[in-house]
Every structure is written in C-alpha cells, then in structure tokens.
Amino acid sequence: MLTSTHVPGGPAWLDLGTPDIDAAVAFYGGLFGWEFRSAGPDAGGYGFFLKDGKAAAGLGPLMEEGSRPSWTVYFRTEDADATADAVQRAGGSVRFPPMDVLTAGRMAGFTDPAGAEFAVWQPGDTDGLEAVNDPGSVSWIELYSTDAAAATEFYRKVFGWDTRDMGMGEGLSYTIAGPAGGGEKRMHGGLMQLPEENMQRGSTSEWHPYFEAENCDTTLARAEELGATTIVPAMDAAGVGRLAMVLDPFGAPFAVIRSAVH
CATH class of the missing domain: 3.10.180.10 (2,3-Dihydroxybiphenyl 1,2-Dioxygenase, domain 1)
Structure with missing residues (x-):
C-alpha cells in the first residue's frame, strides 16, 4: 500500500x-x-x-x-x-x-x-494525488528493469530510498523501496529484474501502477470487456494479495490488485 x-x-x-x-x-x-x-x-x-x-x-x-x-x-x-x-x-x-x-x-x-x-x-498549489489505496485508485508502483541492480542503486542515489531485498524462490528476487528513513511502514513500490526470456521477446524497462480493486477477477473481466488485453492472468501472491496485469486498449500496461492488507 x-x-x-x-x-x-x-x-x-x-x-x-x-x-x-x-x-x-x-x-x-x-x-x-x-x-x-x-x-x-x-x-x-x-x-x-x-x-x-x-x-x-x-x-x-x-x-x-x-x-x-x-x-x-x-x-x-x-x-x-x-x-x-x-x-x-x-x-x-x-x-x-x-x-x-x-x-x-x-x-x-x-x-x-x-x-x-x-x-x-x-x-506548488497542487500537492499531488488525493485518492490512493481505495478501490479504483493507485495502491502500489513497480519497476520491471533490464538491470534491476543498477536501477536500485540509481534510485538510491537520486532519492535516497531505503530498499530491502526479498527472496521470491526459484532464484528470483524482489526489492521493496521507500523514502529515506521511513522504515517498513513507508514503502511505496518494488523493483524487479526482467527475466531473460522476456528481454529476448523485446520487453524493456518500465514503471507501472497497481490499481486497487474490490475483486481482482471481476475487475480483470471488466477490463477485457472494455478492450484490455491480459498479459498476466489473475494470480495469488502470498502476503500480497490477488493481482493481474493488462494492457489498456492502446497498449499502456497497468495492474489491478486486491491487496491482502488494507
């Protein structure tokens, strides 16, 4: 969140x-x-x-x-x-x-x-986002990177982020990031290495948002009805929630999630 x-x-x-x-x-x-x-x-x-x-x-x-x-x-x-x-x-x-x-x-x-x-x-006069974490608003951000280690070091230098590496099994890792000095209660996103097979298929580094949903599967079905293309079907992530990723009708990627913790 x-x-x-x-x-x-x-x-x-x-x-x-x-x-x-x-x-x-x-x-x-x-x-x-x-x-x-x-x-x-x-x-x-x-x-x-x-x-x-x-x-x-x-x-x-x-x-x-x-x-x-x-x-x-x-x-x-x-x-x-x-x-x-x-x-x-x-x-x-x-x-x-x-x-x-x-x-x-x-x-x-x-x-x-x-x-x-x-x-x-x-x-200035506009502070920023007003709706976050509730259904229909952003609740997480994530970077898929062709060089996650270099990207993590870059964002640490630029923003002073605190980061924490999380093992995902099968040789995969996931880095959680948050503002300097915030600790675990101030995390806002994740950084993940793109698998080699994805890069060979042309995947490039990108940030994308996760939007909170009352029900991941229902929201995914509705997105498809409206013209989205599913690229990651709905799946459960232990301790995280149920999530899916789509491309909107013009190809912009985003994810939907029913977070495990609200």
Missing part, C-alpha cells in the same frame, strides 16, 4: 499519455468509475481523473516524438532542478528539463540508466 505520497522521494502523481483522450476516458471510467475534468483550454488537452471527487491520476495526449501509450510515475521532490542534476550524476538522462506548470508546481522528466522513464513533481 502507498504510505509515502506526501514525502520527498515518494510517488506524488501519476498520469497516462494516450493517442485518444475520449476513448481513454470511456475505458477507465467504465473500469474504475473515474470522471474526467479538463484542466482548461490552455492545458493542451490535459485533465484529471477523479474518483469520488478526488484526484486519482492525470490524462493527456502523447507529447514526445516517438512516445508510446504509457503511465508515468512522478516522484515528489522539494527541488526539481537539484533532482535533475542528481539524475545526471547518477547516470540517468533528462527527457525534458524542469519547467513550471503555471502555479500548480514544477515538473521534469527523466530516464534511468536501464531505460525506464519517470518524472518528478515539485508541489
């Missing part, structure tokens, strides 16, 4: 880049009951997904040349410019430099050394 959304280094925001705003609104509205509110005529089509009136995520058109439909995770920072410097010192790259979003805050986009894209949010 997300317990660090208002802490530096924790997930602060989440948005979807898509080629069809109206179709995305219909899909996610039908799946999670989200409503869409435009950010206004000067926002370039950007707007907000609301769950019971609270900001659950953002939505906008694809803006970068060659970009593909995907969810972007934003981590909270107190100084976006300093974080941009830290990213480059740690071996990452800047996709777009720090920029002001009117008076809402300051943002920047980066790529880690293994190729996963992410962003940061320096709050």
Whole structure:
C-alpha cells in the first residue's frame, strides 16, 4: 500500500499519455468509475481523473516524438532542478528539463540508466494525488528493469530510498523501496529484474501502477470487456494479495490488485 505520497522521494502523481483522450476516458471510467475534468483550454488537452471527487491520476495526449501509450510515475521532490542534476550524476538522462506548470508546481522528466522513464513533481498549489489505496485508485508502483541492480542503486542515489531485498524462490528476487528513513511502514513500490526470456521477446524497462480493486477477477473481466488485453492472468501472491496485469486498449500496461492488507 502507498504510505509515502506526501514525502520527498515518494510517488506524488501519476498520469497516462494516450493517442485518444475520449476513448481513454470511456475505458477507465467504465473500469474504475473515474470522471474526467479538463484542466482548461490552455492545458493542451490535459485533465484529471477523479474518483469520488478526488484526484486519482492525470490524462493527456502523447507529447514526445516517438512516445508510446504509457503511465508515468512522478516522484515528489522539494527541488526539481537539484533532482535533475542528481539524475545526471547518477547516470540517468533528462527527457525534458524542469519547467513550471503555471502555479500548480514544477515538473521534469527523466530516464534511468536501464531505460525506464519517470518524472518528478515539485508541489506548488497542487500537492499531488488525493485518492490512493481505495478501490479504483493507485495502491502500489513497480519497476520491471533490464538491470534491476543498477536501477536500485540509481534510485538510491537520486532519492535516497531505503530498499530491502526479498527472496521470491526459484532464484528470483524482489526489492521493496521507500523514502529515506521511513522504515517498513513507508514503502511505496518494488523493483524487479526482467527475466531473460522476456528481454529476448523485446520487453524493456518500465514503471507501472497497481490499481486497487474490490475483486481482482471481476475487475480483470471488466477490463477485457472494455478492450484490455491480459498479459498476466489473475494470480495469488502470498502476503500480497490477488493481482493481474493488462494492457489498456492502446497498449499502456497497468495492474489491478486486491491487496491482502488494507
């Protein structure tokens, strides 16, 4: 569960880049009951997904040349410019430099050394996510990486994350991460090495969100009805919950989960 959304280094925001705003609104509205509110005529089509009136995520058109439909995770920072410097010192790259979003805050986009894209949010008038952990809102984030060890070290350097390695059996490992000094009660995500067979099939490094569900199987079935493609069928993970992963109708990956602990 997300317990660090208002802490530096924790997930602060989440948005979807898509080629069809109206179709995305219909899909996610039908799946999670989200409503869409435009950010206004000067926002370039950007707007907000609301769950019971609270900001659950953002939505906008694809803006970068060659970009593909995907969810972007934003981590909270107190100084976006300093974080941009830290990213480059740690071996990452800047996709777009720090920029002001009117008076809402300051943002920047980066790529880690293994190729996963992410962003940061320096709050102004807009603090960040309002709906988390409840059904229909994000409750976990996860990185699949072509080099999980290097990625873990990178995020430690940039955000000072505390990390803890967890054995998964069969030679697999999973790293749990949270903001510096938060301990086990302040964990927000996981990092996992992509298996060799996945990389041979073309899988690349990526962050993706987990959205909480009242019932994983029912939500998965509904996603398929609305045009999603299942890539990981519903399965139980001991101590974690029941989860599944899909591609939305345009290919953006995300997961749904009925968490074991609420």
